[in-house]
Amino acid sequence: MGLTALLVAASRAVETHRHDSLAQDAYAEHFVRAAPACTHWPVRIEEVVDGDDNPLWGRFARYFGLRTRVLDDFVLRSTAAGARQVVLLGAGLDTRAFRLDLPSDCVVFEIDRAGVLAFKEQVLTGLSAAAEVKRVPVPVDLRDDWAGALTAVGFDTAAPSVWLAEGLLFYLPGPAETYLVDTVDRLTAAGSALAFEAKLEKDLLAYRDSPIYTATRRLIGIDLLDLFDKGPRPDSAGALTARGWSTSMHSPFEFTRRHGRGPLPEPDDALEGNRWVFARKLAP
């Protein structure tokens, strides 16, 4: 089971219980509680001894809360503009099909590894959770022919769609990211949208002592730097622009200022190079 997906779920649980939460995910804490690897993880900031001063459960979790909110808004804007297919690449424990107010004729495709999707299904079934819209899990590795798997379960390439790669690309080898972006372009009609998270820094190890990484390693044993792909990154925003997409790149701190809460820059900050890219496919 993907520990990184559980880290994001625990962060969403913490965010959900905040009095000034940026996003609500009532399912998140149930995933954490159901995973044997997470028995000592908090689901509320009150359970953390140093509270908001904790680099992992304070600042980093708030980062995930902000990211969730910003991408919730992106999906809702895109469906309001006409998209009726939502594709979650590396969906993990994302519950947007259950918790967002999507148009009733929407379909949400969730792509991840079989083990992650099976765990998610087991927890949601145990809660008798009912998705608000049609939901189609697509168990496939993104290094394999996932496009074939997606079209085989009914994804319609002629209709506009909205795609998220949230917390995903830096885990994939560069060629898999290039294939992913090429494939999204190939499978999408004009009017489609894609949001993804990228890292600007050329040398990931430059931030190896960032409190975000050291606390995640020390408190829950996840070495993010070890999990991230170390090879050179493709310029995916540039590739989309060259193919006729309109793209914009944002620092998360912009949204902290917009919402009045979330992480702000710090010295030796692994979040400094993070970017959220929004892309829309224009008519040819």
Ligand SMILES: C[S@@+](CC[C@H](N)C(=O)[O-])C[C@H]1O[C@@H](n2cnc3c(N)ncnc32)[C@H](O)[C@@H]1O
């Ligand atoms: C950090 S989690 C993010 C999950 C979700 N997008 C979110 O923000 O809550 C990364 C997810 O990507 C999935 N993932 C990583 N590499 C993958 C691959 N090669 N094929 C399919 N899924 C992959 C993991 O299983 C995990 O669920």
